[in-house]
Amino acid sequence: MLWASLLLQGFSFSWAASSSHWTYEGAHGQAHWLDTYPDCGWKAQSPINIQTEAVHYDPSLPPVEPEGYRSPGSEALTLKNNGHTVQMSLPQTMRLHGLPRVYSAVQLHFHWGSTRHTGGSEHRVDGQVFPAELHIVHFNSEKYANLSEAKHHADGLAVLGIFLEVGNVENPAYSHIFDHLEDIEHAEQEIVLSPFNVRDLLPAHLGHYFRYNGSLTTPPCYQSVLWTVFHQAVPISAAQLEKLQKSLYATEADKSPSLPLMDNFRMPQDLNRRLVLSSFPAGPSGYSAGKVVAILFGVLLGCLSLFFAGWIVAKRIREKSIMDQKGVVFKSSSPRPTAD
Numbered sequence: 001m002l003w004a005s006l007l008l009q010g011f012s013f014s015w016a017a018s019s020s021h022w023t024y025e026g027a028h029g030q031a032h033w034l035d036t037y038p039d040c041g042w043k044a045q046s047p048i049n050i051q052t053e054a055v056h057y058d059p060s061l062p063p064v065e066p067e068g069y070r071s072p073g074s075e076a077l078t079l080k081n082n083g084h085t086v087q088m089s090l091p092q093t094m095r096l097h098g099l100p101r102v103y104s105a106v107q108l109h110f111h112w113g114s115t116r117h118t119g120g121s122e123h124r125v126d127g128q129v130f131p132a133e134l135h136i137v138h139f140n141s142e143k144y145a146n147l148s149e150a151k152h153h154a155d156g157l158a159v160l161g162i163f164l165e166v167g168n169v170e171n172p173a174y175s176h177i178f179d180h181l182e183d184i185e186h187a188e189q190e191i192v193l194s195p196f197n198v199r200d201l202l203p204a205h206l207g208h209y210f211r212y213n214g215s216l217t218t219p220p221c222y223q224s225v226l227w228t229v230f231h232q233a234v235p236i237s238a239a240q241l242e243k244l245q246k247s248l249y250a251t252e253a254d255k256s257p258s259l260p261l262m263d264n265f266r267m268p269q270d271l272n273r274r275l276v277l278s279s280f281p282a283g284p285s286g287y288s289a290g291k292v293v294a295i296l297f298g299v300l301l302g303c304l305s306l307f308f309a310g311w312i313v314a315k316r317i318r319e320k321s322i323m324d325q326k327g328v329v330f331k332s333s334s335p336r337p338t339a340d
């Protein structure tokens, strides 16, 4: 009995101290990440809510130029359920140009919500959330040997953030990944995929993006990421989104109960005076749907009140002229001479 309780205590201690144990909600949820991972409480964290009114347009920002994305070698790509997300390995021959350094790809992974509510993306634009977000992680290969080394340095990583939205048709590029989720239902399961065109996972326009300095959005939250968040979302079908939301468990196959893997997104973090750049004029000239509705409503209201004011004035004038006419009729009739 004593042994058992000592064993249990030892187990729970090592479980709590285990560096890999963190979740999005509950006792090890995002509000508690900083207890174990102090960087999560620092001042340049990700994700953020991008406020387009406060974004600084920098016309010198060039389009992002992916190299080797269309045919990522002959090496198999490993797709793994790591209990926090579904992650696919990428070969170092995939590189990013058009940033201050050349970066090599390491992996891509997803963040998503659940059918319970609409959210899922980590970044937001003017408060708007998307149902999911793809992150393609790269490290500064001009300066560092690999991801493990680079992630500790402020200029170490570059991540592409891609918003996913629901469209009318299936997106075949995403089927290369989503069609295999059922094979890696449980945590720690993985399969190999034959290489496919990874460029097609990206939006068509790579010239319109937001850029800022931030962090990994999961523990240990290192502040080593130069973020590129594309303005244009990529459409996937409702069925594809549902596959992502419903196929995976955060728990291993032999663990019971099985916990669904969903709602794996971190809340927006304080900007704290950081600068957010845009490669396109996103500010005053870019009107959100909400603003357009507000402006249209305002114009309509203005027209209506003008019309109403005009109508009242017209009515007054008409009433007055009728009164005048009556007066004229009355006046003119009183001295009317008799017929005889």
Ligand SMILES: *[C@@H]1O[C@H](CO)[C@@H](O)[C@H](O)[C@H]1NC(C)=O
Binding pocket: 145, 146, 147, 148, 149
């Ligand atoms: C990463 O590079 C460092 C420095 O060259 C090396 O010591 C380390 O073993 C490498 N790690 C991996 C995972 O390859």
Ligand SMILES: *[C@@H]1O[C@H](CO)[C@@H](O)[C@H](O)[C@H]1NC(C)=O
Binding pocket: 211, 212, 213, 275, 276, 277
């Ligand atoms: C990111 O940080 C680097 C190094 O401090 C700085 O040179 C660069 O201008 C920053 N970029 C943005 C978009 O703020």
